[in-house]
Amino acid sequence: MSAIFLFLVLFILLFFPLVTYALFWYEAGNSPYRFQIQQESDGKMAAWILKGLFSSFWSQILVILLFPFGIFRPLWKTGAEENSTFPPVVLIHGLYHNASAWFLFRFRLRRAGLKRIHVISYSSWRHSFREIEEQLVLRLMEIGAIEKDDPVLLVGHSLGGLLAKAYAGRKGGFPGPAVKGLITLGTPFRGSKMAAFALGKLARSLSSGSDLIKELEA
DSSP: OHHHHHHHHHHHHHHHHHHHHHHHHHHHHTSTTHHHHHHHTTTOHHHHHHHHHHHHHHHHHHHHHHGGGGGOGGGGOOOOOTTOOSOOEEEEOOTTOOGGGGHHHHHHHHHTTOOOEEEEOOOSSSOOHHHHHHHHHHHHHHHHHHTTTOOEEEEEETHHHHHHHHHHTOOTTOSSOOEEEEEEESOOTTOBGGGGGSSSHHHHTTBTTOHHHHHHHO
16 A cells, blocks of 8 residues: 555656646747757757756645645735835736745745735636636735735736736726736746646636637737
8 A cells, every 4th residue: 555655656746747847848849939948058958958857846846745835825914014115026826826836936035125025826727817817906906905005016927927917908097006017937928839738718718829818919
């Protein structure tokens, strides 16, 4: 029994990093960024791939270990900081994840002096993109009340970047704090080819050329 359990653990820890990293290279290899990757690797693509695979392996372990902490919302609440020279930072995670995606990131931001950090979490299974966008607006209104409507810096990973862009691109007259800046990490602005194989309607709506992607590009 213990041998089977150990096999399953190793399978999960090794299989998922391999799959996620393979998907990354599939996307990168079919994007305009492939030439940039080749240049930055300085002809050492094999070493780059091995280094990235090692990083993906440890990242996957951290994701699995930290994911349960994202369920406990009190852990991610932040009060207003007096006399802070930095703007409030709002972190928005990507597809299938939760607030725990920003565990180490938030720690590093606080070490850098950014104390007003807010993490927004949402479900990737029960809602459409537009429904999550509405939830984002409500959550940002709450953050605006805490931060006395100071303009916020939005940071979004993957799907979170699309949500942040949608909020930042709204015209005047909408509720919620103004946006001081927008940073996106690994965001599929042109959609994702792998979305066609993803689980859930939300994920599949992110496929290249989908109605949602066209709306967001407009």
